[in-house]
Amino acid sequence: MIDGIPLPARDGPFEAGFWRALERGELAHQNCADCGVWHFPPRWRCHCGQPLAYRAVSGNARLWSWTVIHPPVLPAFAPFAPYPVAIAELAEAPGLRMVGPLVQTAGDPINHVDPSRLTIGMPLQACIVELAEGTPWPAWKI
Amino acid sequence: MTIAGKVAIAGIGQTQFGRGLAESERELAYMAIDMALKDAGIEPSEIDALSSYTMEATPDFEIVRNLGLGPLSYFSQAPHGGGAGPAAIGHAAMALATGQAKAAVVWRARKRSAAGTRVWAQSVPVLNDHWKWSRPSGLLRPVDEVAMIARRYAHQYGDIAPALAEIAVTLRRYACANPAATMYGKPMDEADYHASRMVADPLRLFDNCLETDGAVALVLLPATRARDARQPPVLIEAFAQGLVPGHQSMADFHRADALTGSSAVTAEHLWQRTAFTAADVDVAQFYDAFSPMILFSLEAYGFAPRGEGARMIVEGALRPDGALPTNTAGGGLSEAYLHGMNLATEAVRQLRGTATTQIADARLALVTGCDATPNGALLLRRDG
């Protein structure tokens, strides 16, 4: 949890179900009942034209890519730099990807995981943490 | 209907490039436009069209008022930061080709050399745009976003570090031959590159563009009129834009094939609009906010198959005697970072035969916009 980070507005269109799930400690994404396609970030409707509903995902993912961020960064992140950031590809679908911090245990600071332990394709597991107070988000457990 | 050969770039102008310039951003814009008008031999009052970037800070009416242009009959702005350059020129060209206007100015001015002026550093407390899905996790800067794609690319196609070093060193060598370049007189070799500090692993300081104060402007005329103007006309052979479905600007991680971006779409459109092919291009000006964009663009525009661009680069393709001399004034990495507008003026100089590193008998030049945003491209050719 870091004070002073840029926060995601949570009143955006089509995303209420995403945030409600996170508040319950679950990760959910939009899914099309008609064609089965998963979508993130949230959108109006499926590209097949059908409506979308939020469904819980497994939280299983693989490391799609990562970087290690060195200064200069925004002041809120400066005490943690250098720190790794991941893109996790969720098991549900290719392209269903999320940016998030890496942890060994929920609650670890964002610079806890040593980047030398990272390899693309390694399994990750979502755990819901607070990026800032009142801002739940999936971190990725190695 | 095509605009091929109907419009020419008839004048170019640029201020000094550097850090901490005394003039305001607006004054820099006026100075560059004034030089472009004089280069073309066109009176300010003859200009009836303006085109620039949505990120341009100087309003069009101030350009008109301060330079004595107009009256205007066409004014336009192209979106997406570094993706906008070719479109700013292309939109003006379409206006001239269709008779909506008779003479156009395209410009870009920036004062970005002070640290606090970085766009990413001006982050708002609550993010409403698509960056809300990545920035709160600490992925803050454009370089961080490009680093993600670069690492994934290297995972799929092999080590790109030698290619990125070759890009940075080659562009610096071009800048060292160009007295206008910010990095003129500051040579850099591969050891310097590898010794530069890491910014967003695997990208180092010298994989990043400069932050520059300066301005660049171009004057466009219908080709028939440009042939009577002061400079040899440089014709717009083709113009295209592209936006791949599912794309999000810069943080473009959510498509199944995230390594095939909007550049591939733009390239497809561009090559559909001309009889020329990639093999005909004599010199390329690839948008280079970050070095991997040159690698990705090289492949997207068809100069190398996917996954083989790095090898082509390491073999020296980007050098003056290489298969595709690239960013021959130093580019965004080593000449100036003006959202790519200085790439267009360098293409014009190559086709006029007046570049500081002149590619012999350059007849066809490609200019591209930012690979990581919705973007555009121009194919320019020497008249005759």
Ligand SMILES: [Zn+2]
């Ligand atoms: Zn569907």
